[in-house]
Every structure is written in C-alpha cells, then in structure tokens.
Amino acid sequence: MKTCPYCAHDNREGVFFCEECGQPLVGDQALATSQLAREERNGPRGQMTWGTARFGRESSIVVHIRNYAEPVTLTSKDQILLGRADQQSNVVPDVDMAPYGAVENGVSRRHAMIRRGEDTLTLIDLGSTNGTHLNGQRLIPHQPRVLRDGDEIRLGKLVFHIFFK
C-alpha cells in the first residue's frame, strides 16, 4: 500500500499517480533521488540546491542521456544546435539525437540551441513541435534560459542531464 503524501489516499502498490488526487507517487521519489544527487555535488544540505550557472571559457559540456551509459561531450562552438539529423531536409545538428531514439521521443529536426554567452550558457527552444523542458518546466519558444550545472533537459520525451566540466 502506498499512502499519498498529498491527500492520504491509500493506493495499491504499483500505482504511479494517486488515484484520488493525481499526486505523482513514484516520480516524486525519482525527483528526490535526483535532488539528492544534486545536493551531494553542491555540498551539505541547505547551502546551495542549484548547480553553478558560471560557465567559463575553458569549461566544456558533458551530457548524460537517460538510459545510455556513455556520456557525450559537446563541441565548444558558440552555438550548439540540438536536434535530429534528417537527410531529406539537410538538417545537420551539432548534436544528433537520432541514435538515442529521437524520432520515437518526438525530437524535432531543429529542436533547441545551446548558446555560449560571456560566462553563462543559455538554452533556447527553436519552436520545436513537442517543446523543450528545463527541470520540468516548458520553455517558451525563442526565449533563452540560463543553464546550470546538473540541469535536466527534456526534448520532446528525450531526457538528459547537462554537466559543466
């Protein structure tokens, strides 16, 4: 039995969202795990729960795609196009998500852009069909948002984490 932390409804084992109020029951735990991992990186509890936003000239970006063990190191270009390569329309993204199930996960050809600023990185959704989520929040297309170390990015349904090195 799993008691909902929001409405105290007793849900059967195996239920992911409270059948009474819709509260995520398992996603919450997954969320807590990733939160914990972040805290471990940033020192003791209560100090900083967010990763640093500072991204120096010499830093590089490493991406961990969910369900794929091998991390991907991104090029150090000023603009990095994320999407899926498509021969018909001649789109060649800097990071091709096609090998990671881009099509099934609804990744657009030109999905999002990571842009290198003075000493920050920003993420911009390029008006993609299924949207770009940053830490669970959907981005408004063409509005840049600052990336932090350890952020979770979701293109359509493809989830990955970004780390600064």
Add this chain to the structure above:
Amino acid sequence: MDEVSRNLYAILGVPPEATQDDIREAYRIVARRFHPDANPNEGADLLFRDIATSYEILGNPLERARYDRSRQKFKDEPQYFSLRVTPSKRVLGTLDEPQVLYLLLEVVPMRRNAHKKGREARLNLTLVLDHSTSMKGPRLDKVKFAAQQIIEQLTAEDILSVVSFSDRAEVLIPAEPVTDKVTLSAMVSMMRAEGGTEILHGLSAGVQQCETHLAPRLVNHVILLTDGRTFGDEEQCLALAEEASQKGISISAMGIGEEWNDEFLDTLASRTGGTSAYINSPSAVVRFLNDRVRSLGRSFAERLQLSIAPDADVVLESVFKLLPSPQPIDIHPQPIPIGTLQHNRSASVLIQLQMPPSTKTGFRTMARLDVTGDILAAERMGYKVLSDISLEISESPASEEPPLAILDALGKLTLYRMQQKAEAALLEGNVGEATRRLENLATRLLAAGQEDLAQMAIVEARRVASTNMLSEEGRKTLKFGTRALLALPEPGEE
C-alpha cells in the same frame, strides 16, 4: 476462420518440429491457464477457443500433416507487424496484497515487408454530414469547404460518398471513384441548413453507401460530423456501429460546438476502432477533417483487433489507446477494435492489470495478448501476432525507475481520469467532491504547465460550487483538452 493462415504452433507455444508428446504437454499447460472452468476472464474464453482448435488439428498426426502441407505457402511469409510490450516493472516484489501493473503495448509496422512502390492506402470513405438548422452559417460553410478539400485530396482510386442528414438523410454523392471533382464539389455546395438532428438516419444511409464498395484492400471508413444531440435512437446507432465494425467499417465521430453528446460519440467510435474529437470552432473543422483523412491515407493495416487474456488470477482493469490518437476504449466485448496501424508510426495502448497477492518467487505468466489485422498492401487478411507476458517475482527486487514512456502517458492519463471522476461525482449529485476534484485537477494541470486548462478547471470548480453545474463548453474543453495532452504529433512533421 481459415486455420491455414494462422500459426497454430505459436498458439500452443511449441516449435513446428515438436513431437506429439510436446504438443500434448504444451496443450495441457495453456489449457490449464485459459480453460473457461479455470479462468473467468472474458478474453481467456476467446483465446481458449483458438487453443482448442489448434490442439484438435496438431494433436492429430493426420490432421497435422495436412495442415503442415497447406501451410507451406505461408512458410516464407514476412513479418508484417510485431508487438513490443513494456511492463511498468520488470521484477515484482512479493506482496500479500494486490498490486497494479501497467503494460505498454506497441504494434510496430514492419513496412519493408509489405512495400508496394510508395503507394498510400486507398480509401473507401463516406462523409456523413449534419445539415440541421443549428449548422447554419459558418459551421456549414466550413464543413462544405472541408468536404471539398477532401475531394481534392482523393484520386480516382479512392471511393467517396457523401450523405447529408437532419431529421431525414439524403445521399448527396453515391459511392463512386473520385473522378469528376468539379461536379462532386458542386454537389457538396448544395447543402442547406434545415431540420433537426437524427443521427440514425444519416449513419445508416452512410454505412449503406460505404458497404457498396466494401473491400478488404481498402480503408473502409465513415466520418460522422454533427453539432447536435440525437434523441431516442442512440442504442440503435450503437448496434448499427457494431454491425458495421464486424463487416470491416470503422467510424470516426466529430462533434462541433457544445450541444452534442460526447459519451455517445466516444462509444460509437471506440466500438469500431475509430476516433472521436471535439471541434470547438468552425474554423477548426477543416483541419480536423483533413488530418483525419490524411492519417487514413497512411494506413498500413486496418481492422486491428486486440484480445487480452489475463491469467486466471489477474484482472484486466482498463485499456486506453495512446496512438495513433488517444481514445478511451471499452474492454467489453473482446476482441477490442483498435482501428488503424499507420505505416509511419506504432499503434500503442496502455493496459492496466491488477496482480494477485504474490508470495511465490520465480517467473510467472500473467497474460497473453493477441493482435490481428488486415495488411492492405500485401492483401493479407487476418494476420495475427501473439505475445505471452511473463514477469519475475522476487523477494527483494532491485529498485528500478519506471519506463519513461509509461510514466509520461500515465501522468497525462491521470489528468484525463481526474476530469472524468469530477464529472461522475457531479452526476451523482456530489457537489463537494466534484469541486474538490476539479480543484485538484487545476493544481495538477498547473504543475504540468497547462495554464489555460488549469484556468478552465478553476473557473469550472467555482461554477460547480455555486451553481452545482458544469458549463458544457468547460466540460468538453477539459475532457478533450486533457485527452489531447496524450497525443504526439506524427513523426517527420514539425
């Protein structure tokens, strides 16, 4: 049913070179799982009939030899589609109470194996259009325009018929190949708004037209478009739909505006494997109809039917179709029509099962799934694929993250169900509960970034609290809005 076209060995779960003893033993095992005396589930009964037939033939060496000989021509048959099943947990923990398990079933088209020079599916399409008085003005204008666009899309290889109805039905265009597009368009423009709405007349005339050109190599489909509620003939309409479905016709139902009965159109569509949709503005009619016809043109297999036979102690709780278009589906009667398999994407459904208390560790079977469909390009009728689902039960399963696809679909499905529950509570006169559920829904919608729908849920919660009623517009927007969250756009489109 023609036994030769089916792989009876797969039904019993033995290889073709199995000995008679193997076959007897395999039959004993599956019969124990699915015999009606042992298994009360509806799907099991259906499946057992297949098993019994298979054993009758394979269990008799003479019959078996005859079957093997006539089966030769299917020896090199390619695989047209395959099933991919993802359970919400790979390993279940032992537990002395029931637990819920979800299965994501994807039917994956193997397009290469039925290629026919890029030809898209050919349609035998019937439009059944409401021209009652309430359609007057922009609604009817847009419907005419949409119908004319559809005529433009079709070719001489497609069959089209158009029926217009109010309290009577009129065959505007009898079923025929689309050759003289100008004349057909002109006939559509003759529609005038008059009379009431009686769906049965229109629907039966429409099904009749579709039947005249019924062919297994075609997509036989009726699209019903209405803005009104039909009185007294709903049961007859559903009976007609079921009859049509058995003949191989699927029906999609689209409602414009607020008046029409969504429960009824949902049932109508789900019983035939079609889809239902809510069109809130006249201008959206054109897009909805065109999208529908375009996706019919991408059909790879038609008349897909799913049977689910849980093991005796497992309960099938619900099935929801996710792709190609989100649709709640009735689990009775089986087999469940799930409609079209497009050549460019999988069809998928989410199945919810309740597992019994489990104390014994080790592997166990939990259900058998069976999908049958007609492959259009290969003109292969009744192509069938089975999948037996088994899982491990362990005392201390490693913690695993649930598959993202299931989590994602369930998160959204939960929103849809919350709206449904609020509506059900209100129907029972339970205003407090309905209000609370709508407020909860608003909270969840906001968390999901759906601000417009959340706003709508708040407004409706207040309305329910003060007037004990939902507005029709709000109710339909929430219902079809939360359902639409489950939709994914077609691959390859931006």
